[in-house]
Amino acid sequence: MARADTIEVPLPEGVHPSKLDLELLKATFQAIVTLRTEGGKEWEEVLCQLERDGWSVRWGLCWHAEAKRGEDFEKASGRTLDATFAELAQLARLDMVGHCP
């Protein structure tokens, strides 16, 4: 079996991750690796084209949340769960009632 490349990250002194912490770190890192390596290269071409067209593009991984109720559908994204859910809640509030004409 070929040896997989590994990354070692030294933890700050005094930090003692639990077994659960280590599982979470492993799962998160695996998700990032998968997203980064299994998406093909087309995105790079799209990014380059956008920049050639004069767009300044910022991108990155983030949290994503969706809410659905009947016909109403809202989705939000953010760098933190708090920011993501705050935006989702705000969008959902706009669906609160249908309003009188």
Next chain:
Amino acid sequence: MAYSTKAREWYQGELVNLRGQGLFKEERFIHAPQGADIEVEFPAGNPVKKVINLCANNYLGLSSHPDVVAAAHAGLDHRGYGMSSVRFICGTQDIHRELERKLTDLLGTEDTLLFPSCMDANAGVFEAVLSEQDVMIADRLVHASIVDGMRLCKAMQDTFKHSDMGHLEEKLAEHQDKRFRMVITDGVFSMDGDIARLDEIVRLAETYDAMVFLDDSHASGFIGKTGRGTQEHCGVLGRIDVITTTLGKALGGASGGCVSGRRELVEMCRQRARPYLFSNTVAPVIVSGALKVLDLISMTTERRDKLEANAKYWRKLLTDAGFDVKAGESPIVPVMLYNAKLAQDVARDLFTEGIYVVGFFFPVVPKGQARIRTQLSAAHEKHHLDTAIRAFVKVGAKHGILGLSKSQIIEKFGM
């Protein structure tokens, strides 16, 4: 064939579901000009029935006023039927700018831009004047068209609890890092008929460096001592940055709307608001009628005074009869029934008795807030309201709701 059997069956199913949920909207054919007395064919194919109309936005009773109709006829003769163009190509006549100047005078602003409707004005204004560096802070009960306009704008969206000034202040403080803040409110709220606390909103906006946006569609022409709207009623004339309003309610009731306010903001709409840029100009016949409406209401306050008296009289009649009426001062007088089926049954029975009203229930209003929304007009005479209250009492007695409190109605019918 692109419209497959699968697609047809899916849409048919959705329409059946709407009927099942009681949300299917059926048009009623009116065989008369708009007014206090109208002739309605409902359900379709039934004989025409004469009814008293208590659900139009014809607040000043000008929708079929002979002077307005005559002015529209003259406009048709002198300026033609259509312009076949958007405004900025070859769709602006002298009368369009004249109407914009007169609306500016009425609303106490710096400039005005006509839109095909106030729905279009609200859909276009936010995107035209705000961007991702800014925040919109809206009352949670603003009109649906404002919600749509906010969704089309890249600025951050936020809301404050309905008419809760403490909550608005929290939000304004929270968003001090943004470039521009805009507080967004209706003048008169269409569901409850209550009036925005615009004086307090303006004070907070000035304290926290925010612009104020006001949709005065249910107020322009009759709220305030001389009918100049909520800003007059609340003593803040000239201090509102953006006002949108409609020509489709009190101001003749045909169609058309506008954005009025600070000169630069109106000009930004002229340059960037997509519903203005990509919709046809307001037809000359409507502009001519609206000019006459503004002439009529600038000559006398007789009509808005009569409307105010009618609303006061109608509220007293309903309250004395034992109905649960939302408190307020506007000509929107909601009769609270709380239960959706009860609201539909009462509206149907009132129609049988010759009174045209509509029941509103979720999702148009929040769950458990079903009601009959009655709307007064200066076209109503005392005899209309006396006849209407007799029908309301008869129907109210039939359903056993007279004199019942909110909790008693809910206990009896559920929410």
